[in-house]
Amino acid sequence: MRIDPADIPTIADEYVLGLLDEAEAAAVEAEIERNAELAAAIAKARERFLPLDTSIEPKTVSPTLWDAIAKRLPDNTGNTSIRSVSPRLPSAGNDNGRSGWRAAAISAMAASLILAGGLIWSVTRTIEPLVVAVLLNEAGEVQAVVEDFGNDTASVRLLADFAVPADKTMQVWTLPSREMGPMSLGLLEGPQSKTLSGSTLPKPQDTQLYEITLEQAGGSPTGRPTGPILAKGFAKLAR
Amino acid sequence: MALATDQTTDLAAALEACASGDRNGLRQIFDHEAGKLVAVAQRIVRRRDLAEEVVQEAFIRIWTHAHQYAPDRGSARGWIYAIVRNRALNMLRDGRREDLVGEDGLEALQDSEQQEEIMAAWHRLDRDSRLKECLGGLDDTKRRGILMAYVGGYTHGEIAGRLKLPLGTAKSWIRRGLLSLRECMA
Structure with a gap:
């Protein structure tokens, strides 16, 4: 806008x-x-x-109201983590500082090890997700599970019925870091489970935030979530 | 004044506790504010049971979003009340106002009660409050329009209907009223 x-x-x-x-x-x-x-x-x-x-005159609150709230509170420990998610993004390619070169060398070595490891892994095992996020609605009810494989694919399994109007679509997001902001993983054309691929994002981390919002058909026009949040949750490393 | 500042600090600290997963933070906010928050919600949604539903949902949102509160974006109290107001407005806008009013006669009665309650919100402000004085400086229609929106949760269309004005006129009067209010309170 x-x-x-x-x-x-x-x-x-x-x-x-x-x-x-x-x-x-x-x-x-x-x-x-x-x-x-x-x-x-x-x-x-x-x-x-x-x-x-x-300045309003307070009402007497039903004695059961607090209990009703307390019963529905999701575990909040994830919130502190999202704040402290420190994105370990590689520094820019034109960084000529010594530490920059050293970091580049180390990450190149690490990358080749990961690649070698990945090759062995992929031929010997079926693919397993790096992280799994359970997405809850505001009432704290489980709505979906996202499995992010970290290899440009993520699978979204819906565990609740979503009413999606004809001119809307569900869009899946993640927050790799505060600096990057929310990034789209893709659209769910209908309210069905789906494997999303094609987004190139940093490797998913523990406690990374995943979210599904309701956007206009074709996806958010701004590239950022604009519609109401249907479900969200923090990732856990699969182990 | 010192007391007011202390209370603000307490709510900000309570939100911080919520963000770190400490339920006592939320309980503290509930103990301090729930009575007023239920009253604010009820002024908008009209029904007690729905008002408590609004506050219940709002507290869950306060809990899950506490980490987003930043002191440079206004007071903790303003942030908390805004969440309750938004929930209440959403409930109205989701088409539940028809749940709230029954037959025409009853609706008219409730409506006039609500009009009184809306004006009472203005009268109840502290005598030396700047907001009270500046609202007092507006013409009656503009003041009424602004109060109907904020206090009662009325839409432009509902305000136009009740003030018997064309929609466009109601919108521009409210806008001009808001501008005078900003200038008066600056």
């Missing part, structure tokens, strides 16, 4: 007031991540109207 900077204060206000329609609100939410000015305007608008909420 292209936002004219002059419109930012109005859009931020209308977003906070809940006046944007679903598509506009989703576009704003996607844009917040890369538009600091918009994010700041929304924060300001929230604070401006917040007293209308905080």
